[in-house]
Amino acid sequence: MSDMIWNKQYECMEREALLKLQGERVKLMVNGSTTPSLSTEKNFRKRESNPRDINTIDDLKKLPFTTKQDLRDNYPFGLFTLPQTDIVRLHASSGTTGKSTVVGYSQNDIQMWSEVVARSLTMAGVTNSDIIQIAYGYGLFTGGLGLHYGAEKVGASVIPISGGNTKKQLQLMEDFGSTVLACTPSYAAYLGEALAEEKIDRRNIKLKAGVFGAEPWTEGMRSQIEQLLGIKAYDIYGLSEIIGPGVSMECHCQKGMHVFEDHFIPEIINPDTCEVLPYGELGELVFTPATKEAMPLIRYRTRDLTRLHAEKCDCGRTLVRMEKCVGRSDDMLIIRGVNVFPSQVEAVLLEMSETKPHYLLVVDRENNLDTVEIQVEINEQFFSDEVKELEALRQRIRANIASTLGISATIRLVEHGTIERSMGKAQRVVDKRKLQ
């Protein structure tokens, strides 16, 4: 529990002043003062609006949206607004057959990211007296490095252990006396159960707080993790297109996640009509990262469905709070923190040409880890009457799925016609994880 606030000036700003600041920042953004090439033809192509029409935050809705497809179409660096010499970091998420979503960061972007993560960690009570174990994956995924820089900014001692290697996680947790754990909620629960099984003296475990995100989780999971690890568990939200983790974060009141609105301007829209909805209504979350330099996306559609609340929080912050996301306005799945689109599976199968793209993704959660089974209907061209051939095929599908999607899946070969088709369209996903 902590009442500390990292940056009172911005986190507790009067709403009116904050909205004025947002207006100024958006104006700067579209006029290219902070981002020299933003108003070039490329970024305003298709956009019927004129940068001169943007003067206050209310004018934001005149601007068109950006989608994940725009990122794919401009792969890899097409949406960067700075020359490569000013890009200091590249992150990427998995994408359809080799085409990932790439994001670039300038030196200032990295600093801004560190700032919002520092604010987030402060919400969870993290100070320079803490030892933080970062068990998010380090690498192209934004989780590890995102938390890392913010934790260093706060002055905490960082253990950059990355994901996996559970035995080592528990050993360092005990030997180093980690006080804060940052990872995906499913891994936190897994670590909690492993801790219970290992013969570790609980008095040697100093954990007090956890910062968990990158995948959906429930209140039920929260209490389970809190009980297993003896901590208070906080929810952090983010997406690489906007910055990474640290777009919003829960304070100790746990009444939604505070959006760092001075940097990321949120809107809620009706995903079908694209009309902007008032606070309190359920819709698709849209962000404009107004201060981002290297890749400032205008009105990026997150596809996450949630509500925003603007009443001042008991913690003293005036920043809007977003509820836990209740779903997606597209078919994206988040599996062990990795974004997976059913269409990616289809693309992998089509490319192998041996299989019909009739498949079913069955996602479940066993022992707190997401499991994926891909049922693939076999066709006659590749049906071999030898077990070793069919097993080799299964291995090939498995390897291709792993390299394209970044997740390991169980492949089950099924007979033609096994997967249910309704209205001529096959069902692609069965998500058995109980998240509500």
Next chain:
Amino acid sequence: MIIKQLSVFLENRTGRLTELTGILAENDINISAFSIADTADYGILRMIVGRPEPAAEILRKQGFAVKITDVIGMIIPHSPGSLHKALELLSSNNVAIDYMYAFASGECKATVVIRAESLQKIIDVLMEHKMELLQEGDVYQV
């Protein structure tokens, strides 16, 4: 001497084999021999039937993945040691076998169905040693 075998992909699901045998019964197709190679999730049914081509078509129409594979039927005496003797002959001639299954027909003879890459080589070896091979006419009309 080459015999056509039907191979069918079957999911491990209660009643699935019964559905298949039902279809064959309805269509008056006799099964001379069969075996199932099973894995955790699925099985491969291999069988020698009276009319392989029409049987394959019928099963395909019912949505089964079917393949017609060439095999041979090696006929050996239905007595102790005869299988061993035949296998020794094949292995001493360096013939690799993918899979095989056997059925005894009557008191004196047994037939071993063999699937291999080099079926012709097996035929040659067996002929050379005066072994008896199943002829197409023997099985299909059973």
